[in-house]
Amino acid sequence: MPTHMPEDILRRFRANDPTVLQELFQQYYLLVCKAICRFIHDQDLMKDLAQNVFVRLWEKRGQLNINSSVPAYLHRMAVNEALGHLRRDWRNDQDAEVPEHSSAGTVEDQFLETELRDHIERAVDSLPPKCKVIFQLSRYEERTYREIAEALDISVKTVENQMGKALRILREQLQEYL
Structure with a gap:
């Protein structure tokens, strides 16, 4: 062409x-x-x-x-x-882990767990783009830092720095739940 x-x-x-x-x-x-x-x-x-x-x-x-x-x-x-597929796949996995009618917890516990999951999802979505991608590959796809570095054509040190930044931001945003 x-x-x-x-x-x-x-x-x-x-x-x-x-x-x-x-x-x-x-x-x-x-x-x-x-x-x-x-x-x-x-x-x-x-x-x-x-x-x-x-x-x-x-x-x-x-x-x-x-x-x-x-x-x-x-x-x-x-x-x-x-990345959209990975995000949807992760959300589906998270939904599958929480039984609809769990006898282990009250309705309030289930509500709080759903609320926490929503807060985590929003916090991850609010990460800077580079941090977000690296965090998702590390935590949702369980990739090693080396695999992430190779996939994104960056150094392992950059992956480490971005993960540190992502975790600091998430800790700050989710402080009330920790």
């Missing part, structure tokens, strides 16, 4: 030209997969998420505003898709 300026791609998308999606898919599918596989190690899931990136791209074609190169835009979409 010849290199297109973002304006040309936007024009073709807005004109509902399906060939532009096919061209982008053929040229950038591997780039999208590579970005996703840094976070997702299940190959079938990675392929599904990569397809989701292109489906979302097509669905949002009327609202697209590409201010960077097309590869950079698709890479960002892929990373967001992978």
